[in-house]
Amino acid sequence: MRTLGVLTLLSAAVLLCSAAPGLEPLTCRKVNSSVAADKAVHHINEYHDHGYKFRLHEVQGNSVEQVDGGCNVKLQLDLRETKCHTINPKPFEDCEIRSELARAVKANCTVLMTIKDGDANITKYECDTRQVKTNAEMRRIRPDCPILLPLNDSESLKFIHDMVKLFNINIAKKHYYILQDVARITAGKYMHENYAEFVLVESRCPVGSKIPIEECTPLCPDRADYAYCQGFEGFECYINDPKNTTALGPGEEEPVCGHHERSQPHDHEHGHGSPPTGGKGKGSIHPLRRFHPCHGFLFNPDPALHPICPWPLPHRTQNESRIS
Numbered sequence: 001m002r003t004l005g006v007l008t009l010l011s012a013a014v015l016l017c018s019a020a021p022g023l024e025p026l027t028c029r030k031v032n033s034s035v036a037a038d039k040a041v042h043h044i045n046e047y048h049d050h051g052y053k054f055r056l057h058e059v060q061g062n063s064v065e066q067v068d069g070g071c072n073v074k075l076q077l078d079l080r081e082t083k084c085h086t087i088n089p090k091p092f093e094d095c096e097i098r099s100e101l102a103r104a105v106k107a108n109c110t111v112l113m114t115i116k117d118g119d120a121n122i123t124k125y126e127c128d129t130r131q132v133k134t135n136a137e138m139r140r141i142r143p144d145c146p147i148l149l150p151l152n153d154s155e156s157l158k159f160i161h162d163m164v165k166l167f168n169i170n171i172a173k174k175h176y177y178i179l180q181d182v183a184r185i186t187a188g189k190y191m192h193e194n195y196a197e198f199v200l201v202e203s204r205c206p207v208g209s210k211i212p213i214e215e216c217t218p219l220c221p222d223r224a225d226y227a228y229c230q231g232f233e234g235f236e237c238y239i240n241d242p243k244n245t246t247a248l249g250p251g252e253e254e255p256v257c258g259h260h261e262r263s264q265p266h267d268h269e270h271g272h273g274s275p276p277t278g279g280k281g282k283g284s285i286h287p288l289r290r291f292h293p294c295h296g297f298l299f300n301p302d303p304a305l306h307p308i309c310p311w312p313l314p315h316r317t318q319n320e321s322r323i324s
């Protein structure tokens with residue numbers, strides 16, 4: 001651990017193996033809604049590549065429709081946001097849910113699933129992601145509690161960019177780091193109680209290079225370090241080591257990340273070798289999309305939150321909608 005004035009560097013325990021969904025099989029004769037919901041939440045988290053992981057709070061309803069050779073299941077799920085960012089290797093089941101006073105976030109999800117020959121596949125879902133208590137409600141009940149600010153709040157962003165510079169001066173050893181995700185910004189009653197949570201990703205630009213930092217692109221998702229940082233006056237950053245720590249051979253260049261790692265929703269907007277959005281081999285983020293990855297697909301999204309995006313997004317092909 002290194003301590004540098006305002007920056008504290010902590011090493012996060014790395015648990016690379018995500019808990020395998022040790023589930024009993026789903027059959028149309030008897031659809032166990034908690035097993036089905038668990039399958040859905042795994043799928044939702046797998047594709048949720050910004051902000052925080054979600055956990056099941058309650059199954060609010062389920063219906064089964066028998067169809068030729070199987071059945072269609074519809075689930076109404078109430079999910080809650082956890083404190084684990086999507087880059088956190090912890091399985092979501094082990095992540096703490098935010099309390100109401102810590103500004104809990106809920107997602108009301110409608111999930112469609114098909115069961116055929118003992119195989120359950122998610123075919124579609126849509127979620128409405130909201131603050132459990134709005135800022136106004138919170139102000140009324142507990143005036144001392146923080147409010148959530150939009151993730152593009154310009155004052156906070158200036159501050160975060162300054163922190164990134166500081167991180168690069170003091171902590172970056174091999175490559176510079178760039179901002180990947182502003183995860184949450186809260187404002188206290190007083191300015192000094194403001195709080196920001198954000199994620200940096202290791203870029204391809206070697207420390208000391210003259211390339212303007214805005215032009216640096218992230219290393220491939222499995223080869224990059226990630227830093228989850230939180231604070232305001234003082235910051236703490238937790239570093240996740242990359243999954244692939246194999247050193248490059250002499251003269252070998254950092255690989256260009258292809259699309260073989262995982263199909264993802266933002267491909268068509270970007271070139272090849274484009275930056276990842278998460279620690280799980282996801283695709284790139286266009287700078288303008290950073291805060292609203294599914295902007296345009298949601299009704300009245302909350303600018304302070306990272307919503308669960310609908311799935312599949314309209315331009316995803318059916319071939320990619322299979323899960324194993």
Ligand SMILES: *[C@@H]1O[C@H](CO)[C@@H](O)[C@H](O)[C@H]1NC(C)=O
Binds near residue numbers: 024032033034035
């Ligand atoms: C559903 O599955 C869970 C976990 O396997 C089990 O604990 C529960 O008893 C099952 N419920 C029913 C109604 O079978």
Ligand SMILES: *[C@@H]1O[C@H](CO)[C@@H](O)[C@H](O)[C@H]1NC(C)=O
Binds near residue numbers: 076108109110
């Ligand atoms: C969740 O969404 C469904 C479908 O849009 C709606 O019928 C239901 O009332 C919602 N539940 C809550 C708790 O908001």
Ligand SMILES: *[C@@H]1O[C@H](CO)[C@@H](O)[C@H](O)[C@H]1NC(C)=O
Binds near residue numbers: 153154303
């Ligand atoms: C933040 O984003 C919203 C759209 O969600 C936009 O209307 C607003 O102008 C943006 N604010 C800043 C400071 O960029």
Ligand SMILES: *[C@@H]1O[C@H](CO)[C@@H](O)[C@H](O)[C@H]1NC(C)=O
Binds near residue numbers: 244
């Ligand atoms: C790790 O990265 C190197 C360099 O790109 C690559 O050759 C190797 O196959 C990777 N290892 C794994 C396990 O992905």
Ligand SMILES: *[C@@H]1O[C@H](CO)[C@@H](O)[C@H](O)[C@H]1NC(C)=O
Binds near residue numbers: 317319
């Ligand atoms: C989807 O899969 C079918 C057969 O499995 C194949 O013919 C088709 O080309 C695929 N479409 C895309 C866009 O990959």
Ligand SMILES: *[C@@H]1O[C@H](CO)[C@@H](O)[C@H](O)[C@H]1NC(C)=O
Binds near residue numbers: 120322
């Ligand atoms: C579910 O997906 C698997 C592959 O992931 C595929 O073999 C199977 O046919 C699919 N089942 C249904 C019911 O679509």
